[in-house]
Amino acid sequence: MTALDPLQPFRLDGRVAIVTGASSGLGIRFAEVLAGVGASVVVAARRADRIEALAKKIDGVAVTCDVVETDDRARLVDTAVQRFGRVDVLVNNAGVGVPEPAESESPERFGEVLAVNLTSAFALCQLVGRHMLEAGRGSIVNVASILGIVSAGQIPFPSYGASKGGLIALTKELAGQWSRRGVRVNALAPGWFESEMTAEMFADERSLNWIRRKAPMGRPGEAHELDGALLFLASDASSYVTGQVLAVDGGWTAV
Numbered sequence: 059m060t061a062l063d064p065l066q067p068f069r070l071d072g073r074v075a076i077v078t079g080a081s082s083g084l085g086i087r088f089a090e091v092l093a094g095v096g097a098s099v100v101v102a103a104r105r106a107d108r109i110e111a112l113a114k115k116i117d118g119v120a121v122t123c124d125v126v127e128t129d130d131r132a133r134l135v136d137t138a139v140q141r142f143g144r145v146d147v148l149v150n151n152a153g154v155g156v157p158e159p160a161e162s163e164s165p166e167r168f169g170e171v172l173a174v175n176l177t178s179a180f181a182l183c184q185l186v187g188r189h190m191l192e193a194g195r196g197s198i199v200n201v202a203s204i205l206g207i208v209s210a211g212q213i214p215f216p217s218y219g220a221s222k223g224g225l226i227a228l229t230k231e232l233a234g235q236w237s238r239r240g241v242r243v244n245a246l247a248p249g250w251f252e253s254e255m256t257a258e259m260f261a262d263e264r265s266l267n268w269i270r271r272k273a274p275m276g277r278p279g280e281a282h283e284l285d286g287a288l289l290f291l292a293s294d295a296s297s298y299v300t301g302q303v304l305a306v307d308g309g310w311t312a313v
């Protein structure tokens with residue numbers, strides 16, 4: 059009799075994953091984690107030197123890509139399909155966000171943030187989704203944020219919050235449309251993690267103290283604390299899970 063191996067569904071041997079925004083912060087970690095359990099990973103971002111170094115490290119493929127550019131998105135997905143013949147996992151991680159009060163953020167800037175965080179993510183879901191639907195399998199992980207669920211309050215993020223809230227709604231819509239055809243779509247909603255995006259907050263003791271005060275667990279997250287949630291959503295370990303938002307936030311959205 060074969061022993062039960064509950065960890066086996068978390069493995070991604072022979073699978074192909076695309077990770078956007080893999081030139082810094084969480085995206086680097088996500089790509090390393092997926093490669094660490096056997097996936098071939100195609101990493102994308104605008105800073106070519108960084109993704110090339112990462113691709114070398116994880117034996118993956120780098121595609122320089124501005125996710126707001128239609129041709130770049132097509133080249134990214136085409137490269138993955140031509141190189142490996144399939145895409146099993148898409149991690150829509152590329153994102154931007156700078157605090158700005160609602161009364162002063164220009165509608166133009168608002169639109170630019172949505173273009174990166176929401177419209178590009180939709181376009182990539184669509185491009186990759188077509189391949190996944192044809193294959194009858196696939197898992198999409200949209201990296202949203204707790205700020206798509208709740209307001210940060212003192213830190214103003216109108217466009218960012220709207221884009222991440224939209225990404226969560228899109229996740230549910232796509233799950234609804236594609237779940238009978240083998241394609242699952244879920245969202246990961248991180249709390250506060252150190253990265254280029256949050257560098258100023260993490261360098262400022264008052265901001266850090268604010269996070270410590272507000273987070274039920276009394277601290278920000280550490281990058282490795284997203285590993286399990288990402289792997290769960292990306293792999294067959296979550297084969298009966300779709301349209302969900304998994305917050306990894308030390309309890310931020312629970313209270």
Ligand SMILES: NC(=O)c1ccc[n+]([C@@H]2O[C@H](COP(=O)([O-])OP(=O)(O)OC[C@H]3O[C@@H](n4cnc5c(N)ncnc54)[C@H](OP(=O)(O)O)[C@@H]3O)[C@@H](O)[C@H]2O)c1
Pocket residue numbers: 078079080081082083084085102103104105106123124125126150151152153154155174201202203204247248249250251252253254255256
């Ligand atoms: N850190 C947190 O606390 C936190 C919390 C919740 C959610 N998130 C989300 O997690 C994701 C990763 O953020 P992070 O914290 O790791 O920030 P980060 O270090 O600033 O990384 C952002 C990544 O997105 C890429 N990117 C931005 N605009 C792009 C574009 N137009 N085309 C292609 N790539 C683009 C950047 O690469 P290039 O500049 O090289 O293109 C970079 O690799 C984001 O979606 C963010 O909203 C982060």
